[in-house]
Amino acid sequence: MARPIRLDTVCKEYHTAGTTHVAVDDLSLEIPEGSFTTIVGPSGCGKTTTLRMIAGLETPTSGTIHFGDRDVTEVRPQDRNAAMVFQSIALYPHMTVRENIAYGLKVAGVPKAERDAAVDEAAETLQITEQLDKMPAELSGGQQQRVALGSAFVQDPDVLLLDEPMSDLDAKLKAELRVEVQRLHKEMDATMVYVTHDQTEAMTMSDHVLLLEEGRLAQFAPPGDLFDRPVSQYVAEFIGTPSTNTLPATVEAADDGPTIVGEQFEIPAPEDRFADRIGDSVTVGIRPQYLSPDEGDHRIRVIVNVVEQLGTEFVVHGTSVNGAHVNVVDESVDGAGPDDELSVGFEAADAFVFDEHGETIC
Numbered sequence: 001m002a003r004p005i006r007l008d009t010v011c012k013e014y015h016t017a018g019t020t021h022v023a024v025d026d027l028s029l030e031i032p033e034g035s036f037t038t039i040v041g042p043s044g045c046g047k048t049t050t051l052r053m054i055a056g057l058e059t060p061t062s063g064t065i066h067f068g069d070r071d072v073t074e075v076r077p078q079d080r081n082a083a084m085v086f087q088s089i090a091l092y093p094h095m096t097v098r099e100n101i102a103y104g105l106k107v108a109g110v111p112k113a114e115r116d117a118a119v120d121e122a123a124e125t126l127q128i129t130e131q132l133d134k135m136p137a138e139l140s141g142g143q144q145q146r147v148a149l150g151s152a153f154v155q156d157p158d159v160l161l162l163d164e165p166m167s168d169l170d171a172k173l174k175a176e177l178r179v180e181v182q183r184l185h186k187e188m189d190a191t192m193v194y195v196t197h198d199q200t201e202a203m204t205m206s207d208h209v210l211l212l213e214e215g216r217l218a219q220f221a222p223p224g225d226l227f228d229r230p231v232s233q234y235v236a237e238f239i240g241t242p243s244t245n246t247l248p249a250t251v252e253a254a255d256d257g258p259t260i261v262g263e264q265f266e267i268p269a270p271e272d273r274f275a276d277r278i279g280d281s282v283t284v285g286i287r288p289q290y291l292s293p294d295e296g297d298h299r300i301r302v303i304v305n306v307v308e309q310l311g312t313e314f315v316v317h318g319t320s321v322n323g324a325h326v327n328v329v330d331e332s333v334d335g336a337g338p339d340d341e342l343s344v345g346f347e348a349a350d351a352f353v354f355d356e357h358g359e360t361i362c
Protein backbone atom coordinates (compact mmCIF):
# COMPACT_ATOMS: atom_id res chain seq x y z
CA MET A 1 0.00 0.00 0.00
CA ALA A 2 1.39 3.37 -0.99
CA ARG A 3 2.72 5.44 1.92
CA PRO A 4 3.65 9.11 2.19
CA ILE A 5 7.40 9.64 2.59
CA ARG A 6 8.40 12.26 5.14
CA LEU A 7 11.90 13.64 5.56
CA ASP A 8 12.51 15.73 8.69
CA THR A 9 15.67 17.88 8.80
CA VAL A 10 17.66 15.19 7.00
CA CYS A 11 21.41 15.80 6.64
CA LYS A 12 24.04 13.60 5.07
CA GLU A 13 27.72 14.32 5.49
CA TYR A 14 30.58 12.41 3.92
CA HIS A 15 33.97 12.47 5.53
CA THR A 16 36.87 11.88 3.18
CA ALA A 17 40.57 12.60 3.61
CA GLY A 18 39.96 14.71 6.70
CA THR A 19 37.33 16.96 5.08
CA THR A 20 33.58 16.99 5.61
CA HIS A 21 31.29 17.32 2.64
CA VAL A 22 27.60 18.06 3.21
CA ALA A 23 25.79 16.19 0.42
CA VAL A 24 22.25 16.77 1.77
CA ASP A 25 21.56 19.72 4.01
CA ASP A 26 18.55 20.07 6.33
CA LEU A 27 16.03 18.57 3.94
CA SER A 28 12.40 18.50 5.12
CA LEU A 29 9.44 17.60 2.94
CA GLU A 30 6.48 15.24 2.69
CA ILE A 31 5.96 13.32 -0.53
CA PRO A 32 2.23 12.52 -0.76
CA GLU A 33 1.23 8.86 -0.77
CA GLY A 34 0.80 7.36 -4.22
CA SER A 35 2.31 10.42 -5.91
CA PHE A 36 5.05 10.51 -8.51
CA THR A 37 7.87 12.84 -7.49
CA THR A 38 10.98 13.56 -9.53
CA ILE A 39 14.17 14.86 -7.96
CA VAL A 40 16.10 17.19 -10.25
CA GLY A 41 19.07 19.50 -10.04
CA PRO A 42 22.58 19.92 -11.36
CA SER A 43 25.23 17.25 -10.96
CA GLY A 44 26.34 16.79 -7.36
CA CYS A 45 23.32 18.54 -5.77
CA GLY A 46 22.41 15.46 -3.71
CA LYS A 47 19.71 13.72 -5.78
CA THR A 48 21.11 10.20 -5.57
CA THR A 49 22.11 10.57 -1.92
CA THR A 50 18.52 11.61 -1.08
CA LEU A 51 17.11 8.63 -2.98
CA ARG A 52 19.58 6.21 -1.38
CA MET A 53 18.60 7.43 2.09
CA ILE A 54 14.93 6.82 1.26
CA ALA A 55 15.91 3.34 0.04
CA GLY A 56 17.96 2.66 3.16
CA LEU A 57 21.23 2.28 1.24
CA GLU A 58 22.61 5.28 3.16
CA THR A 59 21.82 6.35 6.71
CA PRO A 60 21.27 10.08 7.37
CA THR A 61 23.90 11.76 9.54
CA SER A 62 20.96 13.41 11.31
CA GLY A 63 17.21 13.75 10.83
CA THR A 64 14.52 11.13 10.29
CA ILE A 65 12.68 9.43 7.44
CA HIS A 66 9.13 8.08 7.83
CA PHE A 67 7.03 5.92 5.51
CA GLY A 68 3.56 6.83 6.81
CA ASP A 69 3.73 6.54 10.61
CA ARG A 70 6.71 4.20 10.52
CA ASP A 71 10.15 5.59 11.29
CA VAL A 72 12.39 3.82 8.76
CA THR A 73 15.54 5.89 9.36
CA GLU A 74 17.46 2.90 10.72
CA VAL A 75 15.48 0.12 8.99
CA ARG A 76 17.41 -2.15 6.59
CA PRO A 77 16.62 -1.70 2.87
CA GLN A 78 15.04 -5.14 2.54
CA ASP A 79 12.68 -4.46 5.45
CA ARG A 80 11.20 -1.20 4.10
CA ASN A 81 9.04 -2.65 1.34
CA ALA A 82 10.77 -0.33 -1.09
CA ALA A 83 12.08 -1.37 -4.52
CA MET A 84 14.80 0.44 -6.42
CA VAL A 85 15.73 0.49 -10.11
CA PHE A 86 19.21 1.72 -10.96
CA GLN A 87 20.72 3.45 -13.97
CA SER A 88 23.00 0.53 -14.74
CA ILE A 89 20.82 -2.44 -15.40
CA ALA A 90 21.49 -5.32 -13.04
CA LEU A 91 19.99 -8.46 -14.62
CA TYR A 92 21.23 -11.98 -13.95
CA PRO A 93 22.83 -12.97 -17.30
CA HIS A 94 22.31 -16.73 -16.86
CA MET A 95 18.57 -16.47 -16.16
CA THR A 96 15.74 -15.93 -18.63
CA VAL A 97 13.72 -12.72 -18.50
CA ARG A 98 10.92 -14.58 -16.69
CA GLU A 99 13.36 -15.91 -14.08
CA ASN A 100 14.90 -12.47 -13.65
CA ILE A 101 11.56 -10.77 -13.03
CA ALA A 102 10.42 -13.56 -10.67
CA TYR A 103 13.69 -13.80 -8.75
CA GLY A 104 12.77 -11.53 -5.86
CA LEU A 105 9.46 -13.34 -5.40
CA LYS A 106 11.20 -16.72 -5.47
CA VAL A 107 13.64 -15.63 -2.76
CA ALA A 108 10.65 -14.42 -0.73
CA GLY A 109 9.09 -17.91 -1.00
CA VAL A 110 6.13 -16.95 -3.21
CA PRO A 111 4.60 -20.12 -4.80
CA LYS A 112 5.31 -20.70 -8.51
CA ALA A 113 1.76 -20.21 -9.78
CA GLU A 114 1.54 -16.85 -8.04
CA ARG A 115 4.97 -15.85 -9.36
CA ASP A 116 3.99 -16.73 -12.91
CA ALA A 117 0.78 -14.71 -12.68
CA ALA A 118 2.65 -11.68 -11.33
CA VAL A 119 5.32 -11.93 -14.04
CA ASP A 120 2.69 -12.22 -16.78
CA GLU A 121 0.94 -9.11 -15.50
CA ALA A 122 4.19 -7.14 -15.30
CA ALA A 123 5.24 -8.29 -18.76
CA GLU A 124 1.93 -7.24 -20.23
CA THR A 125 2.08 -3.80 -18.61
CA LEU A 126 5.63 -3.30 -19.86
CA GLN A 127 5.01 -4.92 -23.26
CA ILE A 128 7.72 -7.55 -22.93
CA THR A 129 5.55 -10.68 -22.99
CA GLU A 130 7.33 -11.91 -26.13
CA GLN A 131 10.73 -11.58 -24.49
CA LEU A 132 9.95 -13.68 -21.38
CA ASP A 133 11.84 -16.78 -22.54
CA LYS A 134 14.87 -14.86 -23.87
CA MET A 135 18.16 -14.30 -22.11
CA PRO A 136 19.10 -10.69 -21.11
CA ALA A 137 21.92 -10.59 -23.70
CA GLU A 138 19.32 -11.03 -26.45
CA LEU A 139 17.49 -7.83 -25.44
CA SER A 140 18.01 -4.20 -26.38
CA GLY A 141 18.94 -1.68 -23.67
CA GLY A 142 15.37 -0.41 -23.53
CA GLN A 143 13.97 -3.94 -23.16
CA GLN A 144 16.49 -4.72 -20.43
CA GLN A 145 15.40 -1.65 -18.52
CA ARG A 146 11.77 -2.76 -18.87
CA VAL A 147 12.77 -6.10 -17.31
CA ALA A 148 14.40 -4.24 -14.40
CA LEU A 149 11.19 -2.23 -13.98
CA GLY A 150 9.22 -5.48 -14.12
CA SER A 151 11.30 -6.95 -11.28
CA ALA A 152 10.40 -3.95 -9.13
CA PHE A 153 6.74 -4.04 -10.21
CA VAL A 154 6.16 -7.67 -9.15
CA GLN A 155 7.42 -6.97 -5.64
CA ASP A 156 4.38 -4.72 -5.12
CA PRO A 157 6.44 -2.22 -3.08
CA ASP A 158 4.95 0.62 -1.01
CA VAL A 159 7.70 2.84 -2.35
CA LEU A 160 9.32 2.57 -5.79
CA LEU A 161 12.61 4.40 -6.27
CA LEU A 162 14.20 4.95 -9.69
CA ASP A 163 17.68 6.37 -10.17
CA GLU A 164 18.09 7.74 -13.71
CA PRO A 165 16.70 4.55 -15.25
CA MET A 166 16.69 6.00 -18.75
CA SER A 167 19.90 7.95 -18.94
CA ASP A 168 21.65 5.31 -21.06
CA LEU A 169 18.85 5.10 -23.63
CA ASP A 170 18.43 7.04 -26.87
CA ALA A 171 15.80 9.77 -27.21
CA LYS A 172 13.17 7.61 -28.91
CA LEU A 173 13.44 4.78 -26.38
CA LYS A 174 13.35 7.32 -23.57
CA ALA A 175 10.10 8.75 -24.89
CA GLU A 176 8.58 5.25 -25.08
CA LEU A 177 9.78 4.25 -21.64
CA ARG A 178 8.47 7.48 -20.11
CA VAL A 179 5.01 6.34 -21.11
CA GLU A 180 5.65 2.88 -19.63
CA VAL A 181 6.84 4.32 -16.33
CA GLN A 182 3.73 6.49 -16.10
CA ARG A 183 1.55 3.50 -16.89
CA LEU A 184 3.39 1.50 -14.24
CA HIS A 185 2.71 4.24 -11.73
CA LYS A 186 -1.01 4.19 -12.52
CA GLU A 187 -1.19 0.41 -12.10
CA MET A 188 0.84 0.26 -8.90
CA ASP A 189 -0.22 1.27 -5.45
CA ALA A 190 3.15 2.82 -4.69
CA THR A 191 4.69 6.19 -3.96
CA MET A 192 7.24 6.77 -6.71
CA VAL A 193 10.41 8.83 -6.49
CA TYR A 194 12.47 9.26 -9.64
CA VAL A 195 15.88 10.89 -9.96
CA THR A 196 16.74 12.48 -13.28
CA HIS A 197 19.09 15.02 -14.86
CA ASP A 198 16.51 15.62 -17.51
CA GLN A 199 14.11 18.35 -16.56
CA THR A 200 11.80 17.47 -19.49
CA GLU A 201 11.31 14.09 -17.82
CA ALA A 202 10.64 15.79 -14.53
CA MET A 203 8.21 18.31 -15.94
CA THR A 204 6.25 15.86 -18.06
CA MET A 205 6.12 12.71 -15.95
CA SER A 206 5.68 13.65 -12.34
CA ASP A 207 3.03 15.33 -10.24
CA HIS A 208 5.63 16.86 -7.91
CA VAL A 209 9.16 18.07 -8.58
CA LEU A 210 11.84 18.42 -5.92
CA LEU A 211 14.58 20.74 -7.15
CA LEU A 212 17.76 20.66 -5.06
CA GLU A 213 20.49 23.28 -4.83
CA GLU A 214 23.74 22.15 -3.19
CA GLY A 215 21.94 19.62 -1.02
CA ARG A 216 19.17 21.99 0.04
CA LEU A 217 15.56 22.17 -1.05
CA ALA A 218 15.18 24.88 -3.70
CA GLN A 219 11.48 24.19 -4.39
CA PHE A 220 9.11 21.24 -3.97
CA ALA A 221 5.91 21.76 -5.92
CA PRO A 222 3.84 20.61 -8.91
CA PRO A 223 5.78 21.12 -12.18
CA GLY A 224 3.60 24.04 -13.33
CA ASP A 225 4.39 25.95 -10.13
CA LEU A 226 8.13 25.68 -10.70
CA PHE A 227 7.61 27.12 -14.16
CA ASP A 228 5.09 29.86 -13.33
CA ARG A 229 5.84 30.59 -9.67
CA PRO A 230 9.54 29.91 -9.05
CA VAL A 231 10.56 30.92 -5.53
CA SER A 232 13.99 32.07 -6.68
CA GLN A 233 16.12 33.00 -9.67
CA TYR A 234 17.85 29.63 -9.30
CA VAL A 235 14.54 27.79 -9.83
CA ALA A 236 13.49 30.11 -12.68
CA GLU A 237 16.78 29.55 -14.49
CA PHE A 238 16.99 25.79 -13.90
CA ILE A 239 13.42 24.97 -14.97
CA GLY A 240 12.40 25.62 -18.58
CA THR A 241 14.24 25.39 -21.90
CA PRO A 242 15.92 27.57 -23.00
CA SER A 243 16.72 29.13 -19.66
CA THR A 244 14.89 32.21 -18.33
CA ASN A 245 16.32 35.51 -19.59
CA THR A 246 17.71 37.70 -16.84
CA LEU A 247 18.10 41.44 -17.24
CA PRO A 248 19.56 43.85 -14.66
CA ALA A 249 17.30 46.68 -13.43
CA THR A 250 16.81 49.16 -10.61
CA VAL A 251 13.77 50.08 -8.54
CA GLU A 252 13.05 53.81 -8.97
CA ALA A 253 10.44 56.18 -7.59
CA ALA A 254 8.12 57.55 -10.28
CA ASP A 255 5.06 59.82 -10.00
CA ASP A 256 2.66 56.89 -10.13
CA GLY A 257 4.60 54.65 -7.73
CA PRO A 258 7.68 52.40 -7.77
CA THR A 259 8.94 51.49 -11.23
CA ILE A 260 11.45 48.86 -12.32
CA VAL A 261 13.82 50.42 -14.80
CA GLY A 262 16.00 48.34 -17.07
CA GLU A 263 18.18 49.62 -19.89
CA GLN A 264 15.37 49.25 -22.39
CA PHE A 265 12.18 49.02 -20.37
CA GLU A 266 10.21 50.41 -17.47
CA ILE A 267 7.60 48.30 -15.78
CA PRO A 268 5.28 49.33 -12.96
CA ALA A 269 6.07 47.65 -9.64
CA PRO A 270 3.42 46.74 -7.06
CA GLU A 271 3.52 49.42 -4.33
CA ASP A 272 3.19 46.94 -1.45
CA ARG A 273 6.26 44.93 -2.47
CA PHE A 274 8.53 47.70 -3.75
CA ALA A 275 7.78 50.88 -1.75
CA ASP A 276 10.72 50.24 0.57
CA ARG A 277 13.05 48.94 -2.15
CA ILE A 278 13.61 52.25 -3.99
CA GLY A 279 17.21 52.31 -5.23
CA ASP A 280 17.66 48.53 -4.99
CA SER A 281 19.26 46.54 -7.76
CA VAL A 282 17.01 43.74 -8.96
CA THR A 283 16.98 41.17 -11.75
CA VAL A 284 14.03 40.89 -14.13
CA GLY A 285 13.40 37.36 -15.38
CA ILE A 286 11.42 36.73 -18.56
CA ARG A 287 10.86 33.28 -19.99
CA PRO A 288 11.80 32.98 -23.70
CA GLN A 289 8.25 31.76 -24.35
CA TYR A 290 6.84 35.06 -23.01
CA LEU A 291 8.83 37.26 -25.41
CA SER A 292 7.16 37.85 -28.75
CA PRO A 293 7.84 39.99 -31.83
CA ASP A 294 4.10 40.64 -32.23
CA GLU A 295 2.84 41.25 -28.72
CA GLY A 296 3.81 42.83 -25.42
CA ASP A 297 3.59 46.37 -24.03
CA HIS A 298 7.24 46.49 -23.01
CA ARG A 299 9.75 46.13 -25.82
CA ILE A 300 13.41 45.28 -25.99
CA ARG A 301 15.72 45.18 -28.99
CA VAL A 302 17.75 42.07 -29.61
CA ILE A 303 20.53 41.40 -32.11
CA VAL A 304 20.05 37.89 -33.47
CA ASN A 305 22.97 35.47 -33.18
CA VAL A 306 21.45 32.12 -34.17
CA VAL A 307 17.95 30.88 -35.04
CA GLU A 308 17.03 27.23 -34.46
CA GLN A 309 13.85 25.65 -35.76
CA LEU A 310 12.15 23.18 -33.39
CA GLY A 311 9.08 21.84 -35.16
CA THR A 312 6.65 24.75 -35.48
CA GLU A 313 8.62 26.94 -33.09
CA PHE A 314 11.76 28.98 -33.55
CA VAL A 315 14.36 29.60 -30.89
CA VAL A 316 16.28 32.85 -31.32
CA HIS A 317 19.54 33.20 -29.43
CA GLY A 318 20.41 36.86 -29.32
CA THR A 319 22.04 39.67 -27.41
CA SER A 320 20.31 42.75 -26.03
CA VAL A 321 21.86 46.19 -26.61
CA ASN A 322 23.47 46.05 -23.18
CA GLY A 323 25.08 42.72 -23.92
CA ALA A 324 22.76 40.38 -21.99
CA HIS A 325 22.06 37.01 -23.59
CA VAL A 326 18.39 36.87 -24.66
CA ASN A 327 16.48 33.84 -25.93
CA VAL A 328 13.11 34.06 -27.65
CA VAL A 329 10.81 31.12 -28.41
CA ASP A 330 8.06 31.97 -30.85
CA GLU A 331 6.25 30.73 -33.94
CA SER A 332 6.50 34.03 -35.79
CA VAL A 333 10.21 34.76 -36.03
CA ASP A 334 10.60 32.83 -39.27
CA GLY A 335 12.89 34.81 -41.56
CA ALA A 336 15.02 36.38 -38.82
CA GLY A 337 18.72 35.68 -39.33
CA PRO A 338 22.12 36.44 -37.79
CA ASP A 339 22.83 40.15 -37.16
CA ASP A 340 19.18 41.15 -37.70
CA GLU A 341 17.71 43.44 -35.09
CA LEU A 342 14.50 42.13 -33.60
CA SER A 343 12.09 44.02 -31.37
CA VAL A 344 10.38 41.70 -28.91
CA GLY A 345 7.78 42.51 -26.32
CA PHE A 346 6.53 41.16 -23.01
CA GLU A 347 3.77 41.88 -20.53
CA ALA A 348 4.75 43.13 -17.10
CA ALA A 349 2.62 40.39 -15.53
CA ASP A 350 4.82 37.72 -17.15
CA ALA A 351 8.05 39.08 -15.71
CA PHE A 352 9.61 37.79 -12.48
CA VAL A 353 11.56 40.16 -10.29
CA PHE A 354 14.35 38.80 -8.06
CA ASP A 355 16.08 40.64 -5.24
CA GLU A 356 19.86 40.87 -4.86
CA HIS A 357 19.87 37.45 -3.12
CA GLY A 358 17.97 35.83 -5.98
CA GLU A 359 14.73 35.49 -3.98
CA THR A 360 11.55 36.12 -5.96
CA ILE A 361 9.85 39.42 -5.03
CA CYS A 362 7.03 38.94 -7.55
Ligand code: ATP
Nearest residue numbers: 014016021023042043044045046047048049050197
Ligand atom coordinates in the same frame (compact mmCIF):
# COMPACT_ATOMS: atom_id res chain seq x y z
P1 ATP B 1 24.75 13.33 -10.22
O1 ATP B 1 23.63 14.01 -10.92
O2 ATP B 1 26.08 13.73 -10.75
O3 ATP B 1 24.55 11.86 -10.08
P2 ATP B 1 23.68 13.88 -7.57
O4 ATP B 1 22.86 15.11 -7.56
O5 ATP B 1 22.97 12.58 -7.60
O6 ATP B 1 24.77 13.96 -8.72
P3 ATP B 1 25.02 12.84 -5.27
O7 ATP B 1 25.52 11.64 -5.99
O8 ATP B 1 23.92 12.66 -4.31
O9 ATP B 1 24.63 13.98 -6.30
O10 ATP B 1 26.24 13.52 -4.54
C1 ATP B 1 26.11 14.69 -3.76
C2 ATP B 1 27.49 15.11 -3.28
O11 ATP B 1 27.98 14.16 -2.34
C3 ATP B 1 28.52 15.19 -4.39
O12 ATP B 1 29.36 16.29 -4.13
C4 ATP B 1 29.29 13.89 -4.26
O13 ATP B 1 30.61 14.06 -4.67
C5 ATP B 1 29.22 13.60 -2.76
N1 ATP B 1 29.17 12.17 -2.50
C6 ATP B 1 28.22 11.30 -2.89
N2 ATP B 1 28.50 10.04 -2.45
C7 ATP B 1 29.66 10.14 -1.75
C8 ATP B 1 30.48 9.19 -1.03
N3 ATP B 1 30.13 7.91 -0.94
N4 ATP B 1 31.59 9.67 -0.44
C9 ATP B 1 31.94 10.96 -0.50
N5 ATP B 1 31.21 11.91 -1.15
C10 ATP B 1 30.10 11.50 -1.77
